[in-house]
Amino acid sequence: MTTGDALLLDIEAQMQDIGLPLMARKLDQIYRSPDYLTRDKLSLISDILAPEYQDKTSKRLNNRMKTAKLIGTPCDIRKCTDSSTRQYTPAGSPRILSSLKFIEDGLNVCILGASDSGKTYLAKAIGVAACEKYRVSYNRCDEFLSGLVTLKQRDYAKYERRIRKILNFHLLIIDDFLLNTVTDEREIKVLLEVLEKRIELSRSTVVCSQREPDKWKAMIMNDAVSADAILKRVTKHYIVMIQLKN
Numbered sequence: 001m002t003t004g005d006a007l008l009l010d011i012e013a014q015m016q017d018i019g020l021p022l023m024a025r026k027l028d029q030i031y032r033s034p035d036y037l038t039r040d041k042l043s044l045i046s047d048i049l050a051p052e053y054q055d056k057t058s059k060r061l062n063n064r065m066k067t068a069k070l071i072g073t074p075c076d077i078r079k080c081t082d083s084s085t086r087q088y089t090p091a092g093s094p095r096i097l098s099s100l101k102f103i104e105d106g107l108n109v110c111i112l113g114a115s116d117s118g119k120t121y122l123a124k125a126i127g128v129a130a131c132e133k134y135r136v137s138y139n140r141c142d143e144f145l146s147g148l149v150t151l152k153q154r155d156y157a158k159y160e161r162r163i164r165k166i167l168n169f170h171l172l173i174i175d176d177f178l179l180n181t182v183t184d185e186r187e188i189k190v191l192l193e194v195l196e197k198r199i200e201l202s203r204s205t206v207v208c209s210q211r212e213p214d215k216w217k218a219m220i221m222n223d224a225v226s227a228d229a230i231l232k233r234v235t236k237h238y239i240v241m242i243q244l245k246n
Contacts, residue, residue, distance in 0.1 A: 106202025113242035
């Protein structure tokens with residue numbers, strides 16, 4: 001039976017072989033420490049596991065941030081508070097949203113406010129926080145819709161795969177919502193398809209718009225039916241208004 005240093009080297013080799021080099025290194029460090037024999041067994045296991053766990057979770061977060069197109073984003077939801085320059089209505093909305101329970105419950109959030117009021121900052125801050133636990137995708141409305149329509153026309157099979165991927169995100173963020181007039185009926189149909197299917201699957205969508213919902217009709221070819229359908233889905237659960245102070 002292998003014991004002592006030989007057993008240690010054998011265990012370290014096995015850890016290396018299955019891709020746990022940080023655990024192997026930490027095990028060797030702890031084994032050779034003066035207090036090794038007096039350490040509590042559970043604390044030993046915890047200390048050996050910690051470096052590998054931290055490395056894996058850090059890489060997973062980095063991958064999620066990259067997929068979400070939020071890598072390098074400095075937005076921090078803790079900074080989204082009422083101040084001398086802006087006010088959130090309802091009061092405390094960012095704090096409530098920071099719990100991310102709305103994602104767990106599959107609820108939608110509509111963030112409204114004038115240009116430079118902090119809509120994008122709040123949406124990205126929510127997205128960054130959500131990447132710790134959820135799959136997230138951040139998009140600008142014009143690029144999002146035109147890209148899907150182009151893909152649908154060029155390669156329907158790829159379009160279907162893309163839609164499935166969009167539906168699989170726990171949180172979809174659509175920024176600059178209806179910033180420009182949508183003149184292509186195909187984009188309206190795609191938008192309704194995405195919103196409707198995500199609601200059916202209890203997947204959360206965050207939409208940011210500098211236009212009041214009652215102005216959306218004018219941005220959708222004056223199509224009252226489509227505008228009403230989109231409004232009902234986007235504003236179905238939470239509406240957050242950010243007001244700039246003079």
